[in-house]
Amino acid sequence: MAMKPVTFTLNGLAKAAFTEDGQNLLDFLRRGVGDMAPKYGCGQGGCGACTVLLDGVPHLSCLTLAETVEGRRVDTASGLAGATISPLQEAFMDRFAAQCGYCTPGMLMAATALLAKNPRPNRDEVIEAISGNICRCTGYEPIIAAILDVAEGRVGA
Amino acid sequence: MTIHRGRGFACINYPIGMNLGGDPSQALVHSNPDGKFTVALSAIDLGQGMKSVCRQIAAETLGIPVEDVYVDTADSDTGPHDMGSFASRGTHRMGNAVIMAAKEARSVMLEAAAEELEVDPADLVTDGKGNIHVKGAPSRSITTMAASQAAQFRQGRTIAGRGIFLIPLSDVDPETGEMTPVTTFAHAAMLVTVEVCDETGEVTVTDMQSAYEVGRALNPKLVEQQLRGGAWMGMSHAAWETTEPHYPSRDHGAVDFNGYLMPGPGDLAPHHISILERPAADGPFGGKGPGEMCANPVLPAVVNAVFDAVGVRIDALPVTPEKVLRGLKSQGGAKPRQRL
Numbered sequence: 368m369a370m371k372p373v374t375f376t377l378n379g380l381a382k383a384a385f386t387e388d389g390q391n392l393l394d395f396l397r398r399g400v401g402d403m404a405p406k407y408g409c410g411q412g413g414c415g416a417c418t419v420l421l422d423g424v425p426h427l428s429c430l431t432l433a434e435t436v437e438g439r440r441v442d443t444a445s446g447l448a449g450a451t452i453s454p455l456q457e458a459f460m461d462r463f464a465a466q467c468g469y470c471t472p473g474m475l476m477a478a479t480a481l482l483a484k485n486p487r488p489n490r491d492e493v494i495e496a497i498s499g500n501i502c503r504c505t506g507y508e509p510i511i512a513a514i515l516d517v518a519e520g521r522v523g524a
Numbered sequence: 525m526t527i528h529r530g531r532g533f534a535c536i537n538y539p540i541g542m543n544l545g546g547d548p549s550q551a552l553v554h555s556n557p558d559g560k561f562t563v564a565l566s567a568i569d570l571g572q573g574m575k576s577v578c579r580q581i582a583a584e585t586l587g588i589p590v591e592d593v594y595v596d597t598a599d600s601d602t603g604p605h606d607m608g609s610f611a612s613r614g615t616h617r618m619g620n621a622v623i624m625a626a627k628e629a630r631s632v633m634l635e636a637a638a639e640e641l642e643v644d645p646a647d648l649v650t651d652g653k654g655n656i657h658v659k660g661a662p663s664r665s666i667t668t669m670a671a672s673q674a675a676q677f678r679q680g681r682t683i684a685g686r687g688i689f690l691i692p693l694s695d696v697d698p699e700t701g702e703m704t705p706v707t708t709f710a711h712a713a714m715l716v717t718v719e720v721c722d723e724t725g726e727v728t729v730t731d732m733q734s735a736y737e738v739g740r741a742l743n744p745k746l747v748e749q750q751l752r753g754g755a756w757m758g759m760s761h762a763a764w765e766t767t768e769p770h771y772p773s774r775d776h777g778a779v780d781f782n783g784y785l786m787p788g789p790g791d792l793a794p795h796h797i798s799i800l801e802r803p804a805a806d807g808p809f810g811g812k813g814p815g816e817m818c819a820n821p822v823l824p825a826v827v828n829a830v831f832d833a834v835g836v837r838i839d840a841l842p843v844t845p846e847k848v849l850r851g852l853k854s855q856g857g858a859k860p861r862q863r864l
């Protein structure tokens with residue numbers, strides 16, 4: 368199998384790794400680079416658990432060829448926390464917006480992209496932004512509430 | 525085309541755990557030389573909060589801060605035996621086992637402290653902040669850490685406890701079939717409002733009102749989280765999800781999230797939840813378990829609401845537009861039960 372070097376920025380740090388022919392970005396990040404934040408839910412674009420940001424825009428990493436991130440910026444949930452967790456993560460905790468947590472990294476990235484583009488989204492815009500992400504456990508309401516907490520300045524202002 | 529509104533009600537008695545083989549859960553509790561305690565379980569926390577609840581139960585029973593308890597559910601190969609995390613049994617079964625184990629560990633901890641303080645163990649109390657002192661004389665005290673270390677390094681004592689939950693097997697009366705399969709019941713009532721379109725057969729849930737009786741809500745936030753998420757899963761089963769839409773033929777069965785329908789955040793109905801606390805006599809600090817019963821009442825409530833709205837009685841889940849339309853056709857149109 369042909370291997371191809373890919374250099375890119377992952378959560379603000381320069382990275383280089385080899386990708387296999389046709390490898391998707393999710394597999395590349397998890398197995399090749401060791402970033403376990405993006406999750407494998409369905410492998411076919413149906414669940415959003417694998418959501419990462421490419422140059423700030425949410426992408427389903429299971430449907431993205433790894434080699435296409437050459438020279439680009441990739442952000443995953445691993446990069447959200449600095450010395451402390453981010454306001455968005457804090458809001459997720461406060462609102463009990465995770466149970467099993469499997470959808471959480473994807474939800475966080477979808478919400479991060481939304482808030483970067485539109486810092487004060489309303490409820491409908493929040494719902495729209497996470498509508499590609501399936502959650503089995505929470506009933507969505509706590510997730511929506513957490514994102515609105517950040518948008519409306521109730522957390523980390 | 526007319527949109528018909530309807531209301532449906534359902535209530536349930538939900539058995540906690542089951543009595544197959546006595547439904548056992550074991551717990552082991554031991555102290556570490558830093559004065560903290562480990563609870564070993566084989567039941568797994570799936571995100572519902574079982575670890576948090578067992579931690580609270582252990583801390584309360586031992587009389588130490590909750591921060592000083594570590595719950596290890598790592599490995600069913602090496603941990604004590606457990607039937608598992610299902611049947612809403614976690615809080616009740618494991619909680620009871622944890623209490624039994626923690627009581628034994630506490631009594632050894634007090635013996636160790638008594639030996640250090642040269643008093644009778646029966647005269648000692650814990651303050652829940654990491655100290656053990658003589659009743660009525662808080663100055664005659666020792667920290668749990670010092671007691672643990674004394675036990676470990678001087679007294680040669682193991683501060684540990686074993687716990688098990690086991691219910692006696694219930695015989696079946698050959699005449700009546702009567703038996704006691706469970707020890708405790710939780711209860712719930714659910715009222716949903718739906719809108720049914722008589723042209724498309726589509727059912728939209730517009731409102732959910734519920735009351736859940738959970739024994740004592742040992743961790744109210746976790747209880748609410750489970751009820752809210754679980755009820756929505758029930759809604760999802762009521763109106764969307766099925767692996768076998770054309771059972772028993774597997775043709776056209778769902779193989780991915782395109783075919784296996786689930787409601788998304790845009791389909792949510794407001795859900796108002798009331799939590800009723802009536803501590804269970806045999807529950808750990810009165811707790812039962814919200815578990816599966818968050819989802820259960822939703823399904824019959826939705827079916828009843830559709831009946832109320834258009835007079836169609838659906839007897840196989842999920843309530844799909846196709847079933848509603850077939851029902852409407854066979855009875856010659858919508859027959860609302862009441863005007864809402």
Ligand code: FES
Pocket residue numbers: 406407408409410411412413414415416417418427428429430
């Ligand atoms: S794993 Fe990529 S969308 Fe499900």
Ligand code: FES
Pocket residue numbers: 464465466467468469470471501502503504505571
């Ligand atoms: S928390 Fe379990 S899938 Fe969302």
